[in-house]
Amino acid sequence: MISTHVLAAVGGNSPSIPAPHIEYGQLSPMLVVFGAALVGVLAEAFLPRRLRAAAQLGISLVGLVGGFVAVVVLAAQGHASTRAGLLAMGSVAIDGPALFLQGVILLTAVLAVLTYAEGRLEPRINGHRIDAFAAQAAAVPGGEQEREATREGLRTTEIYPLTLFAVGGMLLFPASNDLLTMFVALEVLSLPLYLMCAIARRRRLLSQEAAVKYFLLGAFASAFFLFGTALVYGYAGTLRLGEIADVVAGTAPVTPALAVTTQNDALLLIGLAMLAVGLLFKVGAVPFHSWTPDVYQGAPTPVSGFMAAATKTAAFGALLRLFYVAFPGIRWDWRPVMWGVAILTMVVGSILAVTQQDVKRLLAYSSVAHAGFILTGLIATDRRGVAAVLFYLLAYSFVTLGAFAVVTLVRDSKGEATHLSNWAGLGRRSPLLAAVFALFLLAFAGIPLTSGFTGKFAVFQAAAGGGATPLVIVGVLSSAIAAFFYIRVIVLMFFSDPQPSGPAVAVPSTLTATAIAFGVLVTLGLGLLPQYFLDLATKASVFIR
């Protein structure tokens, strides 16, 4: 524990604080991304404005791809399996799940950054290409300053370093091995996200409202998490996940202090519940989901896609590690509660999605429902469950990112036309785009031969194998409800008459096209030939303690 080290150092009157041992090599994915983020900040400060957008895109891509290469190299060296270990004095764990999820997060972030840089969708202003982000985030919406900034064709290029910081936090989140590191990671990933939500170019008030909502609720969730940390520390006398597990299991050496605190199970149970609240908020599980639709709707669409994919992946990684590493000993206490949460999440997400009239809100509720499906895998509490969740997150991330990227393309004069009625007849105007979106919807619905089906099959069979058959049945029934609204959109696109003044489909640059194409590729690839990735997920499914 860091604290004891520090105390010992002070108590021993030693002249210097001993430097902790840090394994830089194994932390390199995070270090590369954070480094790129810092370079991005410097670029923002020192580069002339006209160069910034391109430079920031380059820096971000180099950082993210570099981070991904580092993950692959680490995995190839066996850090996901035989050489998995605890780093940085035990506060970070690099093992299979961590590396797998870091890889997923980095890849989704690469695609998300590509959609950020899309400059062909908005009409040019004074010959300047502009993107989906506010001309000047600090300007008052509708004010003179904003008009001026818009006229000059300014862009909020700060979005890139913000994203990199968020990605850095997300990389640490599923890898953190003590509760404080986990909390720090949570904050590092959340704070940039709050900002990123607020800087949509169009409908700025909605965007800022979303950010405030997200910030307030997110701050509450963080506070819950921190309070939970304190209570669990009060129970176990340690923040390290593995040591908590030992105390919970009763295998830790009993000190006089522990003998007293472990008498009080309330500390442990309430603490765990509060930790879970903090994390379930991030994954958007019911009843902590209410921010999702507003935030997804208000945030700039590329950011919504990034959040829906990467944040969920990171948060589920942390949730898995928390439950599987720190609290497997009391799974009989938390499993029933998680059953309830999973059932509620699946049912509520699916049912509320049925009534949505806005594509982004629909995708938000669908992401809630999917959080429920993923939770069923988590409840399996065995290796198969972990592997299934990892695979599901991989499959889900790319479908989500692709779907949001498609949403950015359907536009009218007021920007993105996200109201569902605008999507009527899209299949007749732009058959290709509608077909791609239909593919993503079918994957969400879990139709065979798409990645969504393989993922759903994996989590359901893990859940059934783990004795949670009723969950599978609820899952299947809510899939049927969910299928209804996905199909409603397909009906609208293909079988309804287009509105005379309906939206046009903007022709994207290769950036967005690449992101969408990659989404399609992964969706079909994981649907048709999933074996390699299932193996990968299975190999990566062991947590180090």
Add this chain to the structure above:
Amino acid sequence: MSYLLSATCAVPAAGAVLTAALPAGTGEARRRTTKAVALAVSAATLGLAIAVAAAFEPDGPRYQLTESYSWIRSFGISFSLGADGIGTVLALLTAVLVPLVMLAGWHDADPAAPEGSFESKRRTQGFFALILAVEAMVLVSFLATDVFVFYVFFEAMLIPMYFLIGGFGDRAGGPDSARQRSYAAVKFLLYNLLGGLVMLAAVIGLYVVAGDQGQATFSLPALTDAISSGKLVIDPTVQRALFLGFFFAFAVKAPLWPLHTWLPNAMGESTAGTAVLITAVVDKVGTFAMLRFCLGLFPDASKTFAPAILVLSLIGIVYGALVAIGQKDIKRLVAYASISHFGFIIMGIFAMTSQGQSGATLYMVNHGISTAAWMLVAGFLISRRGSRLIADYGGVQKVAPVLAGTFLIGGLATLSLPGLAPFVSEFLVLVGTFTRYPVIGIIATFGIVLAALYALMLYQRTMTGPVKESVTGMPDLKARELAVVAPLVALTLLLGVYPQSLTRIVNPAVNDTLSQVHRIDPAPAHPVAATNGGEQK
């Protein structure tokens, strides 16, 4: 390893991709190329299916021409194909019907909107590519020997079917036909998707149960062997739950009363060709799967539920026929008639006698052929007048005698006139049911009487009587249409007088299925045998 089966499935699949990728165009020449390519692909598929049937040895092992490719090892899934007698015959039926459906729907996908509008550009390609996609998926379903592979294609075929129903109507509907059609398509999809998802839970359940006993595989032969040899013992309660999960999906697809209500909408609103695809091809996957999966995997549960299912199928027989009599819409009439027929098929399967099940398998083929003839001719009729209402027709036989004649043959086949193919199968089903469940057999026989009513009344109201003004000058069948009807009529006659050509292939598989459920035919009620007669388990 022979590649015949995978080729049979791959050719239409590749053809679908090819057809969809043909250059878009609105000109007549472009469209004709598309249609010719699609037709050629379906003809090639027919050739392959015939080759499969020719290579199939009735006295050989249950599954022949087997192929297996590892697909998802983590879940014990391999892409395995194998032809048994039942699957072979139904694959052949599919391959025969698809080119005829294409030929019948030759102009169904010609753009309704003005040339050059964005709607019309890829319409033809889409229509024919979807038909080929359905064909490929149905063929995989008939030939798959892996439960998971079957499930995947059983489910996936909903998507092209959905677009066929929702996207292409017969232009004879009312002013809000587009809305009606999209309603029918959604209803079709939701019913079947719900069924499929329930089945998914059962598929997972089966895998988990089998995995707990060291049989983590989806291979159907391996599972049935393990079950019949006692290596895999499924707890009776679990077995019943799993059976119901599978059966629910198949009963929606088949469709069995009371899960049938999507069928009249879907058949009524789609083109005649699509309606034939639904009732004669896609729905057969449901009844086929009852025979292969429900009985093979859950023999005890099948026996437990058989009486209840027989009652439902009996209701379906009578209900479908009665409602058919009251229909005003020709296509909906055919749809309800089909519901009645599906009742017979399911009854034949769950009577669990060899006559019943051979009869049911034959019934699937014969119903496919006779309904195709009836429905496609009805489609030709409807396309001439632009109305689906029976009341809009009258006296057609005086204006278009060939059309009326073939329509009559289709109708007579539907009411199981002796000498035509459906008679043989219906007779076998009734005999097979009667030997085990006399009362149900007797009541079901009334279905035949009702069939005569709806089939003949339809003919009488549309074809006989004074020539209605609206049908005067109605042209008779054209060469293309004759080319569609002639093979169907010929097959109806051929299989009516020589059913052995099919029973020879089907019977071994049926007997194998019956031995899996440990059922032997009840001994005939002969005075001497009466002492040890009755049901034997």
